[in-house]
Amino acid sequence: MQSYPSKLLESAVNELAKLPGIGRKTALRMALNLLKRNIPEVESLGNAIIKMRNEVIYCTECRNISDQELCAICSSPKRDHHLICVVEDIRDVMAVENTGQYSGVYHVLGGVISPMDGIGPQELHIEALISRVAASHIGEIILALPTTIEGDTTNFYLFRKLAGFNIKLTTIARGVSIGDELEHTDEVTLGRSILNRTPYESGLHRK
C-alpha cells in the first residue's frame, strides 16, 4: 500500500488510474507532471474532457460521434448514401476515411455482440441500422467488423436481421497485408487470400 503525502494528489492519482491501460505508477507520474505545468494548462485538460463528455452528440443517422445532429459525412451530398459501411466504433470510421478509398456512409454499432462482457444486440445500434435500411433505399451494406468470435457473431446476427431486405451484403476483404511476408502470415489469412484471389492488376501492390 502506497501512502500519499497529500489527499489531493491521492484523489487525482485514483481518478487517473481509472483510465484504460493506466496503472497507479503511471497515474502518479502523470499527476506529478501535471503539478509541474502551469494552472491554465491543467484547467484546459480538465475542462476539455468534461466539455467533451457533456456536449458531444451522436449523429442521428449513423451514430458516429459528432458536433451536430447530422455528422459531416451523413450531411455531405458528395457521399453515396446508398452504400453503408458497418463498423464497431469511431476509430474504424477514422481508419477507413484515412484510406481515401470509400465514398459511402457509415453505421457505427458502438461495439460488437459479446455475451461474456454482457453486450447483447440491444446494447448496440442495431435497431437503428434496421430502421435506417427500412426507411431509405440502401443498395449495399459492407460489414467491416473485427475478425474475432464477437465480430463473427455480430456479422451473423446482422446477416439474419438483414436477410429480409433486398440488399447486397459484403464484408471487407481479408488477405495478406501489403508489405507482409507470406511465411509470417497466419494460415487462416493466407488460406482465405488464396480462395479469394483477385485478377492481377499491375501496379496495385505499389503505391
Next chain:
Amino acid sequence: MQSYPSKLLESAVNELAKLPGIGRKTALRMALNLLKRNIPEVESLGNAIIKMRNEVIYCTECRNISDQELCAICSSPKRDHHLICVVEDIRDVMAVENTGQYSGVYHVLGGVISPMDGIGPQELHIEALISRVAASHIGEIILALPTTIEGDTTNFYLFRKLAGFNIKLTTIARGVSIGDELEHTDEVTLGRSILNRTPYESGLHRK
C-alpha cells in the same frame, strides 16, 4: 493526419496526448472510454486534477507535496529531525517510506542538475536545503539521488555546498539487490558491493 469527426473530441485528444508517455492513439482510446462513462465520473476526473493543481502546496520545510504548510513527516515529533534524506522527488519519499526503515526527515530537490535539460542548481530546492542546514542542528545528511551522471553531479554540487558545515554526509548503499544473481549484476555494482562489504549478520538476507 487523422481527422476527427468532432472538435470536442479532437480537443480532448489533444489535451490527453500531452500527458507523459501518451501518444495520440492512446489518447483517443482514453477519450472514447470517457465518453462511455457517466457524466459525474468524468467530472470527478476533470475536477480532481484541476483541484490538485490549484490547491496542492509544498511543505515549507522539506518541499514535499503536502496539504498543509508543514507536511505530516516534518510535523511529526516521532521523526528524527537531525537526520535529512535528500531525494529527487516525491516518488522517492514514498519508496523510502514504504521500507519502514527510515525515521528521519526528507528534503525534496524537485529534480537533479541536468544542463542538457536546462536544469541548474537554482531550479532545484538546494538553497532551501542550505538555509535549513544553517538554521537548525543537523547531524547527518543522506544523499539518495539516482546513480546517473546527473545524480552524481548533484551529489558533488551538494557535497561542495555542504562542506563548510560540520555535518556527516553519506549516500545510500549501492550493491547487489536481494534476490539478484551475481552473474546478472553489472560490474560496477558488483565491484562496489565488494569494496563496501559489510560484517556478516545472519538472517539479514532473508525477510
